[in-house]
Amino acid sequence: MYMKSKNIIPLLFVLFSVTTFFSSCNDQWDNHIAIIDKTLSGNVLEAIQSNPDLSIFYGMVKAVGYDSLLQSANNFTVLAPSNSALSTYANSSDDVKKSIVKNHIAYLTYNSTQLAALSKIKMINGKNLDLSNVNISSSKDLLCNNGIVHVVNNAIIPNLNIYEYLESIRGQYTQVDELLSMTKKVMDKQRSVQTGVDENGNVLYDTAWVYKNHYLDKMALSNEDSLYTMVLLDNGNFSTLKTKYAKYMVRGSQQVTDSIATDELIQDLVFLPKNAIGTVYTSINGVKVDLANATLSNQYIASNGTVKVMTGANIVMKENKIKTIIVEGESLYGALRSDYVLKRVRTWASGGNDVMFSGWLQQSRDSLAADGTKKTITYNYNYESNHYSDAVNFYLAYLVKLYSVDYDIYWKTYDDMSSHYKGDAYDPSYSPLDPEAFCSSVMKLTQKLFISLPGQPRLARDSDGKILNNYLDTNTGTASWKKYAFVGEVNAGVNKETQLTKRNLTGDFGSVGTVLTDDPYTFQCPIMGYSTFYVCNTPAATKNTEKYYGMIFLDYIRLVPKISE
Structure with missing residues (x-):
């Protein structure tokens, strides 16, 4: 008897728990269906068909082939417009009907409470x-x-997105036609909807397309989740600015030049909305477009932004489209030997870092010994005496995108090793009051810059240590080979920017000579594209078997375009 009593108590607890569980579920289900007319009574198409006030919408769904979709096993939320909401569209084309139908059906289910909590x-x-x-x-x-299914009292006609709008005005604007000419359409299988089967048993789709275009990689004009403002210029204004661009984007042929100018201008006329305020807009490429004197002739509010049709826009080139180029020393494209190159953290450096090459330099001066005879005093400058390269014309390589423009070249090469600029009180040329005065007891940092032009063979160093394909050289490879380079010189311990000058180079390995008298500063880049830069040591060398060819320090290279417009 006692044992039976013990078993009854747990049994009663279980029965109580189960009863409470089902009671709770009923309460939750009651709460869920409290605002529901019909419960699980057929599919959404049947619900639409059975409602007389949705007969126009039902007819549209059938006409465009979406009836099979709404009978499928997917989950849908249908915002079905009433007959009064659709009365003006009842006799519209199938394209309009399809646009309405697709804009009132969503995947997944949302009840009224959920819809009220959402914005989109x-x-x-x-x-x-x-x-x-x-x-x-x-x-x-x-x-x-x-x-x-939710019955709604209005029909929402979807706006085109920016890309769809541009397609709708094809043939009217050069800017539009050039952009669209680069497009390939690819079927989006996930978004395409099966609408039936043809007489041969092939599946029919209402095809959704993905647009493949290199412009759209940078500016997603067809993406409904993006938001842009696009300035669409009349053909005259667009042509004027393209001609302005083309001067600085010269390539091998006029056709290629025009294509690149068009490409860059199209991108410079697209903006994020936050940067399209006032009279100066800033494009996705950071280019400022002056609209102070522009006139707005039309505007389209797209589903993912705005298109403004305008004339009178202007784009300044100087320090806007064509900006000063900063090449950080640590942004190496390559080096002769990476194991002798050190990236250093420096608070004074422009990018927080500079780069140093571990070489060795000797400087000497004449002096008199105690007995009055002449003697030579040698000063050694290095980073580590047991780890350095003795290669002639050791290089740090950089890849730089240039426009077809003249540049002045500057750099900062700061040797901050105190042992290199402590000086020697017995050196008659040394002056602690003038740290920029050259003397043997302070390391003189002399570095060469070689450049290859865009579209030409890249710089190279042969096995003997000669630098090849330098654009300044003449009669290359012959007995009358003339060598030149841009050169910068500064004392160790001097932290300042230096403008580079063109210098004659002598000997096989380019010992630094005199400054050219004819335009010693300008780097003339006649063509747009990528150029290779070599920053090299070796201020002086008569052969390639010595070892004291110098070090390299580089914070940055700065190229300033010499333009006025």
């Missing part, structure tokens, strides 16, 4: 429907076995 939902056309524009006729949800 994505429809099957990929567009984000603003729910503040939707007038749901009742708070009751029509729950079906594959979704929910």
